[in-house]
Amino acid sequence: MPELPEVEIFRQYLVATSLKKPIVEVEVRAGHELKRISGKALARRLQGCLIKGAERHGKHLLAQLDDGAHLTLHFGMTGFLRYHKHPEGEPDHTRLRLKLTNGYYLSYSCARRLGRLGLVRDRDRFLAAMKLGPDALALERNAFLNLMQTRRGQIKAAIMDQSLIAGIGNVYSDEVLFQSRMHPRLAVQSMGLEQLGKLFQTMHRVLTTAIDRRAVPQNMPRSWLINRRGKQLKCPSGCAGVLENITAAGRSAWICPKCQPAP
DNA sequence: AGTACCACCTGACGGC
DNA sequence: TGCCGTCAGGTGGTAC
Numbered sequence: 157m158p159e160l161p162e163v164e165i166f167r168q169y170l171v172a173t174s175l176k177k178p179i180v181e182v183e184v185r186a187g188h189e190l191k192r193i194s195g196k197a198l199a200r201r202l203q204g205c206l207i208k209g210a211e212r213h214g215k216h217l218l219a220q221l222d223d224g225a226h227l228t229l230h231f232g233m234t235g236f237l238r239y240h241k242h243p244e245g246e247p248d249h250t251r252l253r254l255k256l257t258n259g260y261y262l263s264y265s266c267a268r269r270l271g272r273l274g275l276v277r278d279r280d281r282f283l284a285a286m287k288l289g290p291d292a293l294a295l296e297r298n299a300f301l302n303l304m305q306t307r308r309g310q311i312k313a314a315i316m317d318q319s320l321i322a323g324i325g326n327v328y329s330d331e332v333l334f335q336s337r338m339h340p341r342l343a344v345q346s347m348g349l350e351q352l353g354k355l356f357q358t359m360h361r362v363l364t365t366a367i368d369r370r371a372v373p374q375n376m377p378r379s380w381l382i383n384r385r386g387k388q389l390k391c392p393s394g395c396a397g398v399l400e401n402i403t404a405a406g407r408s409a410w411i412c413p414k415c416q417p418a419p
Numbered sequence: 420a421g422t423a424c425c426a427c428c429t430g431a432c433g434g435c
Numbered sequence: 436t437g438c439c440g441t442c443a444g445g446t447g448g449t450a451c
Contacts, residue, residue, distance in 0.1 A: 157444060188427085215445080233444040234430085249429090268428045270445060309421050318446085326444065386443090406423060408443080422451085432442085 158231035159215055160292055160323030161366035166229075166237050167212045170219060173239035174254070174262045178206045181255035189251060189266060191228075191274035201275055202227065202254065213283055213291050214322025218276075225277050232270025238263050292323035293363055300356045304344055311347070312340035313405035315359070324359070327382065328366070330410050332359045334381040339416045340404035346419065385410045 158166070182202045184195035193201075207227070209220040219227040229235070238247050240261050246253055247265040252273060254262045264273065276282040290299065303321065307314050314320060316329045324332065333340050336358040338351070347355075369375035373382050379392050384399055391397040397414030 159445095230445085232428090232446085234428095267430065268444080270428065272446090307420095313421075316445095424449085424451105426448085427446090428444100430443095432440105434439090434441105435437105 157233055157325060157327050158235055159325040159328045160212075160363055161328070161371040163212050163215050163217055163231060163323075164293075164367050165371045166231070167210045167217055169237055169239070170207070170210045170217070170262070173260070174207055174256060175210075176206055176208060177256035177258055177260075179203060179254045180257055183253040183255075184251070185253075186251040186273055189232075189269055189272050191272050193275050198252075198273070198275055201225065211279075214288055214318060215325065216283075216286070216288070216322075218279060218282070225275055226279055226282065228272070228274040228276055228282060229264060230272040232266055232268060232272070234268045235264065235266035235271035238265065287319045288322040289318065289320045290322065292321045292359065295321060297353065297356050300359075301349060301352050304347070304352050304355075307344045309344060310340060310405050311338060311342045311344050311355075312407070312409060314344050315355075316405060316407070323363070326407050326409075327385070328362060330385070331381050332362050334410075334412060334416060335362060335379075337415050339419050340402070340409045340411060342419045381410060381412075391415060 179202050182199040184199050186195060190198060205221040205223055207219045208222050211218045215230060217229040221227060240246060243261060246261060246263045249265045249267040250263045251266050252264040256262065304314065312329050312333060315324050315332065336355050338355065376382050381392060384392060388398055388400060391399055391412035391414065393412065393415055395414045397412045399410055399412055402409050402411060
């Protein structure tokens with residue numbers, strides 16, 4: 157479930173392992189996960205380049221190449237990166253494998269093939285073409301309030317809408333709403349500025365804390381919902397409520413009915 | 420504009 | 436043991 161925190165960790169991993177080492181060999185085993193470029197063309201374009209930096213926008217990772225283009229990576233639900241010394245160390249379902257000048261490999265794996273790979277010349281044009289809103293962590297409080305005030309419908313749908321705010325998916329939207337003590341079906345229009353401000357603050361804290369803890373769910377605070385998804389367990393707030401699964405914004409949502417009363 | 424639903428894709432898991 | 440249905444998830448498309 158790579159959302160903003162996981163992708164930020166992938167970015168840091170890529171920067172720590174694979175920067176400034178020319179790509180000496182490219183292997184592409186992707187089909188439909190390639191956007192507007194063939195595997196052959198992608199391999200040809202990457203060959204001989206080096207990655208000079210990496211940036212993240214929402215759930216998208218953009219690796220800047222020395223020729224000015226960007227390799228774009230999206231991780232779907234099961235995607236991740238691995239840097240490894242030997243070819244046999246590559247993960248199952250590797251779709252793209254780069255061999256670097258130091259002999260190591262950087263592999264992109266995506267078991268369920270919901271991820272996407274691409275190569276773009278212009279970063280801003282890519283973000284516009286993908287219809288991505290501002291990154292959830294780059295967004296400032298006032299901009300967030302302004303965005304939300306233009307919005308109707310349910311709060312869960314709003315914070316998961318990548319064209320409004322980029323980076324939050326199903327898992328972190330549940331976490332943010334749980335910690336804000338807000339029901340996923342709460343109407344955005346019914347929320348006051350104070351409530352929206354609290355939501356923003358919680359969103360920011362949840363995302364930065366998750367990144368600080370390397371986006372490993374087991375490392376998250378015990379008061380969080382994240383490790384109790386999928387079972388009707390007790391609410392981690394200690395309220396004696398029992399977590400339940402509902403549908404909101406067309407998605408499965410986990411809530412505590414006591415902490416997050418229905419609107 | 421917002422919602423609801425399907426399709427894509429495949430590993431994990433529960434039931435029998 | 437092994438088969439089968441269901442679920443998970445992000446996104447993109449379509450119909451309302």
